Amino acid sequence: MRKVQRVSLVETVGAQLRDEITSGRWALGDRIPSEGELTERLGVSRASIREAVRGLVQAGLLATRQGDGTYVTASDATDVAIRRRLTVADDSHVIEVRRGLDIVAAGLAATRRTESDVAALQAALQERAAAGQARDEEAFVAADVEFHLCVARAAHNPLLVDLYSSIARALAESVRDDRCLQVFASGEDSWHDVLAKAIDAGDASVASAASLALLENS
């Protein structure tokens, strides 16, 4: 026999709303149906709707504006929670954590990369070099972030990718990485190439070491 368990109405409604968001049927920035409409569409009272919505507001997925409506502000609760934590942390500390993820990603990428991973790495690296040549600071930073994200993706570890992208985006919003800018200014930069080549060659030790070197050079 299976244990039957009563599920709260509010939770059910909350799950449905959450599903609408994560599935993308309600996209970022959309205004969701009014409480009244949800009431009749879901067949529960307005109070229950409100409680469910409140839960998602707390999670950071929704935001309500009195007199206007309720809007979708994010699609991933974990990402919101992590970035909330990051906003109260020192940027330097965030950068340190990011580099830890960099190192492990590099090692794993070397052993698991596919051909398309390598291609993406090469593309990002070229983009990065081109931006450096053109002295386009913004594009350079973006390409640099993209390169490291490609490394994370090549590690084929979804958790790592999630954490890394949360951190990378939070950092991009708050501060630019000084090291990146230094390299940008000097034009000298070999470790990225070493890293990419090591991943391509499948040499985990060299890849990790190269990423570690990036850390020590800062």
Next chain:
Amino acid sequence: MRKVQRVSLVETVGAQLRDEITSGRWALGDRIPSEGELTERLGVSRASIREAVRGLVQAGLLATRQGDGTYVTASDATDVAIRRRLTVADDSHVIEVRRGLDIVAAGLAATRRTESDVAALQAALQERAAAGQARDEEAFVAADVEFHLCVARAAHNPLLVDLYSSIARALAESVRDDRCLQVFASGEDSWHDVLAKAIDAGDASVASAASLALLENS
């Protein structure tokens, strides 16, 4: 003149409840006052109380039990959120991320450790060795986790400590680290000592390399 801005009653109540929890006045496992009591104590309607509570339930700080009451289930929303993400991730992926944090923690610990940090490391290491001698598997794993947590603390990076302890605890609940058990079985284990010595000596390169070696030996 200062810009006045309306703050939602529910949000105010939610902030107060949250404060009671994070401050420790409502400890883990405590039953909080009933909705009726909160209603008269805070001077807002029961509906608003319920919405605020619902928000904290969603955040994982509270849990309600119909017919019984509402209980404190956690004190840190970020920790809850991260561990929710970890429960849907492969254990292997979690371990990989943890090791990335290990490496960066080791390097930072070497440059920032204080005397008390070193003392804590030594204590944990001794505990670990003693448990290994005594063939006490449980104590060995606990001491091993404690050792690595000490390394993280010695890095003096609050974010790192938070992430690391969330991950370590989630892992401890779901699975034992095979590597630890192997070492436990074989009795051979030099890298932990190398790591501790490097941190003591303030040698960041050796510390990181030792941590990296721990990773590669798995």
Next chain:
DNA sequence: GATTACCAGTCGTCAGATGTTTTTGGAAGG
């Protein structure tokens, strides 16, 4: 044409009532 006044829609809050579940205390029975 620009400004103002109004209005419909939407969220915010409240009060009261009823249902469901858990706990608990006491009464009945062994």
Next chain:
DNA sequence: CCTTCCAAAAACATCTGACGACTGGTAATC
């Protein structure tokens, strides 16, 4: 004395209806 059973209390779950506050757009006004 102990166990079992039941009823009442306590607490959360849900609904209904109402009113207030705010926003955005529209129509009236100057």
